[in-house]
Amino acid sequence: MNVYRLYCHDAEQLHDFITQHHLTQYEHIFVQIAAHKAGQSELGKIIELLRRCLPQAQLLGMTCGAPFHPGGRFNICFAVFEKVSVHSVLLPCKEFANELELAAYISDALITEETNLLLLFTDQESNFHSLIRHIPLVNDQTVVIAGRMKEGGRLFSHEGIVADGIVAISFNGSSLRVQLSRPFLWEPVGATFRVTKCSGNKLYELDGKKAARLLEHYLGKEFIERLPFSGAEFPFVVEKNGHKQCLSVAKANKDGSIEINGRVDPGEMVKISFVPLPSLFWHMSDELTKLAKKPAEAIFFYQSMAMEGYVSLALQQITATLEQISPTFTPFSFAELVTKDRYAPMHPATFSMVALSEKNRHRAGSGASVSLPIPKSLQGVMTLAHLLSATSREMERLHVCRQISQSLFEHNTDIVYSTDLHGNLTNVNPAFEKVLGYKREEVLHTNALKYIHPNDVRRVSMHFYRALRGKIQYYNLEIPTKSGKPLLFQIKNVPIVVDGKKVGIYGIGRDITEQKKAEEKISYLAYYDPDTHLPNRTKFMEIITEQLEKAKRKNRKLAVVFIDLDRFKRINDSIGHYAGDEILKQVVQRILHVLPIEAHLGRFHGDKFCLLLTGQIHSEKVFETATRIAKEMTKPIVYDGKEFFITASIGISFYPSDGVDAHSLLKNADIAVSRAKRSGGNRVQFYSAKMNDETLHRLEMERYLRKALEKRELFLCYQPIVDITTGKIVGNEALIRWRHPKLGLVRPDEFISLAEETGLIHEIGRWVLETACKQTKKWQALGNQQLSIFVNVSAAQFQHESFINDVKRALAQSQLSPDCLHLELTENSMLRNLHHSIQVMKELQRIGVGIAIDDFGSGYASFSYLKNLPANILKIDRSFIKQIHTNSSDIAIVKAMITMGHGLGMKIVAEGVETDEHLQLLKMLRCHYVQGYALYRPTTAEELSAHITVGKP
Secondary structure, three states, X not given: OEEXXXXXXXXXXXXXXXXXXXXXXXXXXXXXXXXXXXXXXXXHHHHHHHHHHOOOOEEEEEEEOOOOOOOOOEEEEEEEEOOOEEEEEEEEHHHOOOHHHHHHHHHHHHOOOOEEEEEEEEOOOOOHHHHHHHOXXXXXXOEEEEEEOOOOOOEEEXXXXXXXXXXXXXEEXXXXXXXXXXXXXXXXXXXXXXXXXXXXXXXXXXXXXXHHHHHHHHHXXXXXXXXXXXXXXXXXXXXXXXXXXXXXXXXXXXXXXXXEOOOOOOOOEEEEEEOXXXXXXXXXXXXXXXXXXXXXXXXXXXXXXXXXXXXXXXXXXXXXXXXXXXXEEOOOEEOEEEEXXXXXXXXXXXXXXXXXXXXXXXXXXXXXXXXXXOOHHHHHHHHHHHHHHHHHHHHHHHHHHHHHHHHHHHHOOOEEEEEOOOOEEEEEOHHHHHHHOXXXXXXXXXXXXXXXXXXXXXXXXXXXXXXXXXXXEEEEEEEEOOOOOEEEEEEEEEEEEEOOEEEXXXXXXXXXXXHHHHHHHHHHHHHEOOOOOOEOHHHHHHHHHHHHHHHHHHOOOEEEEEEEEOOHHHHHHHHOHHHHHHHHHHHHHHHHHHOOOOEEEEEEEXXXXXXXXOOOOOHHHHHHHHHHHHHHHHOOEEEOOEEEOXXXXXXXXXXXXXXXXXXXXXXXXXXXXXXXXXXXXXXXXXXXXHHHHHHHHHHHHHHHHHHHOOOOOEEEEEEEEEEOOOOOEEEEEEEEEEEEXXXXXXXXXXXXXXXXXXXXXXXXXXXXXXXXXXXXXXXXXXXXXXXEEEEEOOHHHHHOOOHHHHHHHHHHHHOOOHHHEEEEEEHHHHHOXXXXXXXXXXXXXXXXXXXXXXXXXXXXXXXXXXXOXXXXXXXEOHHHHOOOOOOHHHHHHHXXXXXXXXXXXXXXXXXXXXXXXHHHHHHHOOOOEEOOOOOOOOEOHHHHHHHHHHOOO
16 A cells, blocks of 8 residues: 655646656555635546546545645645555435435445445535434444535535535455544533524524523633634534534524534533543544554544644644654544444544555554654643643532532422521422422422421421531421321431531421331231231230239239130131121120220230239129120121121139239130130139139129018117116117028128128118118107117218218108217228218218217227317227226227317217126226127117117116
C-alpha cells in the first residue's frame, strides 16, 4: 500500500502529478479531495480529469471552508492498494422510500464478506442515524465511518456532485488491516436543561425559557454572534436509547428559538459540552503508543466541527505527530461523525482516526516511543480545561445530590414535609397531598400543629424543639386526613442545617395504620382463640399468674375450673369441624351467660375450656357456678335445624389448698376432670376429696334449710335474763333451733353461717323477730308488763336495706311496745359499715327499740367506738366470765367493763354465768343482769311460761 499526496490549484497540475507518479498503472486506487473555495465548474474539471485518467479510481471529495495549505486550493490524497479492492456508489436519497431500503441497496452493491471498512458520507440530516443502524456488519472486523456534511459544504465523487444524496465507499480484502479510534470526548459542563418546547430541528424552550436567551445567559453574547462556529465548539449532548449524541447549535433566531444539527423530543435532557484538551492529548498519546507498536501505511483522520476553534492548534500538533508514523489525511470536517463496529452499534465521535495497512507488506515497529508535546500556547487553555472539568464534576455531583434529594422528596411513598424554625410548613411532597388529602397550596406557610389533635400538640412540640437542638426524633402520631379519617404515622424529625445553622426541620412520616392493625391482629391471634374470641392457653396462663400475685398479696383464694365437653368428638366426626366450631360458639355464650363477676374464661384447645374465679371464693359458690354451667350444657343446642345434646365434666382446684402456682392448679383441676369423666361424666368434681364431701354436705344442708321454714322445722328457745339484785326475770334471749327429721337437732353454728351465705338469713331473721315479739306479748298478758325480748341480729341482716321495715312490721303485728325489744348486735356487725350502722341504730333508737352490744370484748375491742354507738346495753362475752373466780386478769377486765358501762349510762348483762361463785362476784362488781346455766337453761316457750308467771327461778 502506497500513499501519494498533492496540493494543487487546478486540473492541469493534477494531470501532471498523475503522469509523473505513473498512477494509471495501479488497479485499486482511493482518491480523497478536499477543495477550498472551488466553484462548480472547477470541481467538474477535476472530476472529469480523474474519470478520464483514472477510471479505476474511487473518488470521495468535499469542499472545505478553511484554507489548509498555501500551495493550492485542492488537497488530494491517493491511496494505492495492492490487493484490496475499493468500490463506491453515489445515491440520491429521494429514489428510496426509506432508510431501510437505502441501507439494503448499499449492502447489496458494496458489502461482501471481505468488507473491512465502509465509509458513508451524506449531505442529508434526516434519518442519518436510522440509516447507520440498518447497515449490516458482515464480519467481526467490519468498521463503518459515517459523516454528515456541514451546512454549505459540497460532497462529490467520480460520478459527480452530490445533491441530497449519499456517497458510500467499501474496502474489501482479507489483507486489509484496520485500526479504529473514535473517542467521544465531549464532556458535559454546567447545568442540565429539560427540553420543554421543540419542533423538528428547532428548539424553542429549555426549562420553560427561551432557548437562545438561556444560551446567551450561560455562554455569553459572543457565543450567539459566532454561531454556527461556536455551536460546534460547545454543542449539546443528549442521551438517546442509551447512547450519547452530540447536537451542535447552528443558528439563533429572533423569536428566541435555536436551530440544531439534529432533533430532540420534549422532555429530553440536554447539557452544554466541550472537548477538554487534556482528554484529547491523553487519548492521542495512547493511540500513538499503539501505532508505534503496530505501524500503519496510511491514516485517515476525519473530524467533527468540535475539533475546530480552540482545539485546532492542538489538532495541528496531533497531525504533525501522526505524520511521523505514517502519511496522514486530515482536512475532512463534518457537522456530525458516527462510527459503528462490533463493539458499538452507534457511537458518536469527536473524531474518527482509521489506520490502514496491508498484511503482505508488514513494517515492523521501531519500538521507539512517539511523544506528543503540548505547545506552550495551549498550556493556559489546558489549565482552564482542568478547571472547567473539575468545576463540572463538582457541579455534577451537586446536581446528582440535588436530584437524589429531590427524587427522595418527590417520589418517596412516605409523607415528607419541611418547616421553618416556627413550625410553619415550607414544602410537602406529593405523597403528603395524596395520603392526607390536602393540596400543597392549602398547607404551605401554615403551622404544622394545625393538622394534629390538640391533645398531641404538647408532645409534638417537644419533639420539634429537640430536633432543632440536633437530636433526631422518632415517635408515633395519629394525623387525621382532610376527610377526618385518622391515620397512624411513624414520624422522624431531623434538623435542616444550612451553613452550620439550623433553619428548620424535615419530617418523614410512614403510614403504619395497616401495619398496626396487622400487628394487633397477630398479637390478638397469639393470645386469643379466633373462633370464640376467648383467651387462649398462653393468655390464660398470664391471667392466672397475674391473679395469683394479687391473691398472694391480699391473702385471698382463687378457684380454677376445668370444663371438658363429654364425647364432643362424636359431633365433630358426624357433622364436621366447621359445624362443631359453630356449636362451640353457642356453648361459650351459654357459659358466659351464667358466669359471676370477676370470672375469666379461656379456651385451651378443642372442646376444653378453663375458668378462673376470683373475689370472695367459697367452695359452695364455686360448686354452684360449676353446677349452673353443667346445667346449661344439658339444654339442647340447635344447629342447622337439628338438636344436639352436650354434657360437661368439670374439675375444680383451689388456691392455695390445691396448689400455689398456675401449673399445679391447672394440673389438679385437670385431674379432677379426669375423675369426673371416669365417674361417667356430666358432673362436677373437686380435686380435694375432703372438700368434695364437705361441699356436698353443705349443698344438702342448703336444700334442707330452704324448706325448713315451710315445714316448720325451725323453732325458738328462750333463755331468761335475771336482775342480779331482785332475782326476777326481766327479759329473755330468743335462740333459734332446727330439728330435721333426718339430721336430728342441728346446732345454730352449723346452719346460721350457711343461711348468711345463701341469703336465707333475711327470711329466717324476719320469722325470728315476728315469733319472738308475739310470744313476749303473750307472756306480758300473763302479768309481767315490762318483760323484754332480746333478739340476735346477724351482720348481713342488720346491713340489709329492709331491716328497719322488718323490725317495724314485727312490732306492729305483735303489738309489742318498742322499748320491750332489744336487738343484739356484735361489734363486728356494727363496725362493718360504721356510718350506715350508726344511722340504722339511731333510727331504731328513735323508734324506741333498745340496742345491746353482744359478746362485748371479743370483737374489735376498741372502746373508742363505744361512745359513738347509740347502744344502751352491754353483754359481756362468756369467755371473760368463765374464769372470773380463778383469774385475776379476767376479774380486772370485767370490772373495767362494768365500770365503763356505768360511766356511759349503759346496763350490763353478764353471759355464761354457770356457778354461784360467778353470781356472787358479779353482784359484788355491781353488774346489773346475769344470764347462764346457773340460773336458767334455754328452753321452749311452753316450759318457760311457768317461770315467767312466777318471775323467779
